[in-house]
Amino acid sequence: MxxxxxxxxxxxxxxxxxxxxxxxxxxxxxxxxxxxxxxxxxxxxxxxxxxxxxxLVARKIPAPGSRETGIGAIVGEDPPLYDRRALEMLGLSEDRLGSQVARERTELHRRQQVYRGGRPAxxxxxxxxxxxxxxxxxxxxxxxxxxxxxxxxxxxxxxxxxxxxxxxxxxxxxxxxxxxxxxxxxxxxxxxxxxxxxxxxxxxxxxxxxxxxxxxx
Structure with a gap:
């Protein structure tokens, strides 16, 4: 199909x-x-x-150097949710992903504003x-x-x-x-x-x- x-x-x-x-x-x-x-x-x-x-705006957290490989996600102000198996396979730790999370959080906020314009969820x-x-x-x-x-x-x-x-x-x-x-x-x-x-x-x-x-x- x-x-x-x-x-x-x-x-x-x-x-x-x-x-x-x-x-x-x-x-x-x-x-x-x-x-x-x-x-x-x-x-x-x-x-x-x-x-x-x-x-509901959610953002994938990509692996460093690979935008298409999702290793986690964020929604709202919630802490990141990680795919533990993916982190282990790629040899990554949460501590190394702070910059990726910050970028995705910024884009999440931008999209919330664009789509809602202040309208509440x-x-x-x-x-x-x-x-x-x-x-x-x-x-x-x-x-x-x-x-x-x-x-x-x-x-x-x-x-x-x-x-x-x-x-x-x-x-x-x-x-x-x-x-x-x-x-x-x-x-x-x-x-x-x-x-x-x-x-x-x-x-x-x-x-x-x-x-x-x-x-x-």
């Missing part, structure tokens, strides 16, 4: 979520996208399920929260996001993605109350392999989408 683009993936993910949801499960629910790539996917989910959409306490991304590789960013949200006592925490590796899915089952993943291919390497069109999503597309589907506070 390959998706044409993130929009089509979101449409298919919405159909699966509609099958998943029992009567009343989506009352007072909110969809939170992990920007930027998760936003077009989450927008289709929010439209189909008639739910508010907002973003949506209330999640007591609500069903559906966290959406375009796919999961290591899953460390999604794990950091779920742990951040869990501390705010949602009624139900759902992670929904079009594609992820089987091992990553298994790892994240303990972090969410429900995991909805359309495709778990063996030999998974990168999310981009499962999209015909995986063009970068820009800040303006995120802002425009949020304007069209503004979340209830």
């Amino acid at each position: 390959r998706f044409h683009d993130r929009r089509q993936a979101g449409e298919q993910l919405a159909l699966r979520l509609m099958e998943w949801a029992a009567d009343g499960d989506l009352v007072n629910a909110v969809v939170l996208a992990l920007p930027r790539g998760g936003v077009p996917v989450a927008a289709e989910v929010a439209r189909a399920l008639k739910l508010p959409l907002d973003v 949506p209330r999640v306490t007591g609500r069903t929260v559906i966290v959406v991304d375009d796919g999961l590789a290591t899953g460390v960013t999604a794990r950091a996001a779920l742990r951040h949200l869990r501390r705010h006592d949602p009624a139900r925490l759902v992670l929904a993605v079009p594609v992820c590796g089987p091992a990553t899915a298994e790892l994240l089952r303990d972090e969410a109350d429900d995991l909805v993943c359309l495709h778990q291919p063996t030999g998974f390497h990168a999310v981009s392999e499962w999209y015909e069109d995986f063009a970068q999503v820009g800040d303006e597309e995120v802002r425009q989408t949020l304007r069209e589907l503004s979340a209830a506070a």
Whole structure:
């Protein structure tokens, strides 16, 4: 299974979520996208399920010298969450990653300002929260996001993605109350392999989408 683009993936993910949801499960629910790539996917989910959409800004911490290798993630002002296995394999310690964390924290704050402009984050306490991304590789960013949200006592925490590796899915089952993943291919390497069109999503597309589907506070 390959998706044409993130929009089509979101449409298919919405159909699966509609099958998943029992009567009343989506009352007072909110969809939170992990920007930027998760936003077009989450927008289709929010439209189909008639739910508010907002973003939860999380940042991957890259390995020194390799932007594509994620070894941890941050959300808000939470301390970094590291992939311990990746640190050991690369011979890295947290002490050596201070500059990377600081850079990603700065970018996280910038994106929060750009996407929100001072608007507060949506209330999640007591609500069903559906966290959406375009796919999961290591899953460390999604794990950091779920742990951040869990501390705010949602009624139900759902992670929904079009594609992820089987091992990553298994790892994240303990972090969410429900995991909805359309495709778990063996030999998974990168999310981009499962999209015909995986063009970068820009800040303006995120802002425009949020304007069209503004979340209830």
